[in-house]
Amino acid sequence: MTTPYLTIDLDKIEHNARSIVDICNRHGIEVAGVTKCVCGHPEVAKAMVRAGIRVIADARLENIQRLKSAGVAAAFMLLRIPALSTVDQVVESVGVSLNSELPVLAALSSAAQRRGRIHEVILMVDLGDLREGIWPDDLADFVARAIELPGIRIKGLGTNLACFSGVVPTQENMERLVALTRDIEETLGIDFEWISGVNSSGLSLIVAGHMPAAVNHARIGEAILLGRETICREPWEGTFQDAFALYAEVLEVRQKPSSPVGEPGQDAFGGRPRFEDRGIVMRALLNVGREDVDASGIMPLDPGITVLGASSGYLVVDATDAEKDIHVGDELGFSVNYGALLAAMTSEYVKKRAYREGAAVPC
Numbered sequence: 001m002t003t004p005y006l007t008i009d010l011d012k013i014e015h016n017a018r019s020i021v022d023i024c025n026r027h028g029i030e031v032a033g034v035t036k037c038v039c040g041h042p043e044v045a046k047a048m049v050r051a052g053i054r055v056i057a058d059a060r061l062e063n064i065q066r067l068k069s070a071g072v073a074a075a076f077m078l079l080r081i082p083a084l085s086t087v088d089q090v091v092e093s094v095g096v097s098l099n100s101e102l103p104v105l106a107a108l109s110s111a112a113q114r115r116g117r118i119h120e121v122i123l124m125v126d127l128g129d130l131r132e133g134i135w136p137d138d139l140a141d142f143v144a145r146a147i148e149l150p151g152i153r154i155k156g157l158g159t160n161l162a163c164f165s166g167v168v169p170t171q172e173n174m175e176r177l178v179a180l181t182r183d184i185e186e187t188l189g190i191d192f193e194w195i196s197g198v199n200s201s202g203l204s205l206i207v208a209g210h211m212p213a214a215v216n217h218a219r220i221g222e223a224i225l226l227g228r229e230t231i232c233r234e235p236w237e238g239t240f241q242d243a244f245a246l247y248a249e250v251l252e253v254r255q256k257p258s259s260p261v262g263e264p265g266q267d268a269f270g271g272r273p274r275f276e277d278r279g280i281v282m283r284a285l286l287n288v289g290r291e292d293v294d295a296s297g298i299m300p301l302d303p304g305i306t307v308l309g310a311s312s313g314y315l316v317v318d319a320t321d322a323e324k325d326i327h328v329g330d331e332l333g334f335s336v337n338y339g340a341l342l343a344a345m346t347s348e349y350v351k352k353r354a355y356r357e358g359a360a361v362p363c
């Protein structure tokens with residue numbers, strides 16, 4: 001296998017998924033497994049399905065197509081608000097989508113009717129994270145209009161927190177979501193099936209026993225993939241944090257100064273980097289760059305190596321204190337955070353090496 005590559009331990013992902021599903025199920029919450037951070041990698045989705053997940057959610061229709069073509073045995077949910085220009089594909093590809101705009105719902109309604117189908121939707125409510133969703137003041141009018149649309153069935157309300165502004169799910173905002181749901185059900189004489197409350201940031205609230213019982217649906221990605229809750233990024237008990245690792249190859253390793261020589265100006269990305277002068281150091285150049293990874297989101301697996309930065313195609317590390325000798329041609333491994341994983345999965349230059357119990361799985 002040529003470098004760089006990303007290893008994906010499918011057994012660890014399955015284990016993580018099982019552990020998250022168990023916790024949520026014990027609290028009456030169904031889990032949709034979110035694959036957007038791995039670009040809808042079919043083997044990852046299959047690992048989630050083996051762990052008991054029945055619905056796979058992804059933000060991109062292309063990813064959902066890939067999952068379906070690969071025969072992933074699940075129902076599919078579109079996590080991102082559909083673009084008006086994609087309603088036909090949405091109705092074709094998924095049973096459920098998240099929505100917040102009437103023109104889109106109207107178009108989904110027509111698309112569903114043309115196919116003689118019912119398209120299910122979760123209406124997203126913005127409880128303060130200020131990304132997608134209907135503001136609570138506008139909700140009652142919105143739902144009153146949405147239920148009139150033929151071919152559309154409102155499965156319930158949902159909210160997404162801790163993604164854009166970092167607002168955390170609390171007992172208060174979850175109770176607010178439940179109250180909004182009950183209000184609307186009563187006013188309009190309808191029953192919603194789902195209250196889709198949280199993503200990985202809601203796990204702590206669930207295990208603390210502070211999640212209102214009416215919240216019965218969660219959409220979980222990072223906690224399954226990287227084994228962390230996402231408020232403080234603490235490792236989640238009973239999960240692995242190292243299901244993924246990025247490997248790159250050493251292209252150059254040389255003693256050079258730690259501080260740049262010459263007149264300082266901008267780097268390739270318009271930044272003005274500063275480097276601590278530590279005298280002469282052992283610098284190594286590796287074959288991943290900003291095109292493949294977020295250099296601030298990776299950690300060398302070998303002790304004593306530190307990441308200095310990256311340009312589009314190179315990663316530069318300080319290997320002065322490395323415990324092992326570093327040579328040209330060596331592969332160095334790195335752990336990845338959410339942003340780095342997303343970039344590495346998206347980069348076509350990073351090969352994906354998914355395996356189970358030592359057996360490589362074609363990807």
Ligand SMILES: *Cc1c(COP(=O)(O)O)cnc(C)c1O
Nearest residue numbers: 034079160199200219220221222
């Ligand atoms: C990405 C996303 C999720 C999953 O978030 P994680 O933090 O990975 O669990 C859930 N819901 C929506 C709407 C999303 O966009």
